[in-house]
Amino acid sequence: MDEQEARRRLGEERDRVSGLIDGLRAELGDTPENEEVGELAAYDQHPADLASETFEREKDLSILEGLESTLAEIEAALHRIDEGTWGTDEETGESIDPARLEANPAARTNIGRDQRRP
Numbered sequence: 001m002d003e004q005e006a007r008r009r010l011g012e013e014r015d016r017v018s019g020l021i022d023g024l025r026a027e028l029g030d031t032p033e034n035e036e037v038g039e040l041a042a043y044d045q046h047p048a049d050l051a052s053e054t055f056e057r058e059k060d061l062s063i064l065e066g067l068e069s070t071l072a073e074i075e076a077a078l079h080r081i082d083e084g085t086w087g088t089d090e091e092t093g094e095s096i097d098p099a100r101l102e103a104n105p106a107a108r109t110n111i112g113r114d115q116r117r118p
Contacts, residue, residue, distance in 0.1 A: 001098065003081050006105040010081075013106075014074045021067050028060055077106035 001009075080086040087096050090108045100107050 001102050001105065003086060006086060006101065007078065007081055009105050010074050010078050014071065014078070017067055017071045017074065021064065021071065024060060024064050024067065028057070028064070073106045076108075 077086060080088075087101060088094070089096055089110050092110070094110065096107055096110050100111060
């Protein structure tokens, strides 16, 4: 894969991930956890209901954190393309296997380099 194709694929993935982040942020909103509860007051909620809602919110926040990390990796890969360092292993300076870049254009390193080195 060449840099132009990598830029195109990374741009498409950036747009997709950004859309997911925006949708999840809109769903979560900026309200504190107690305001997310469907009842008017937290004291008349069954503890299991509150626990379920807390679990769901924490799960969504964890998903959001993962998506934001993915977006940062995509942005870093696009920056490497701009700098001319895309496709170079950040630890060894060797070229990253083209099959790896095809599978993951945001790859920073080769896989299995520990098995190749004594």
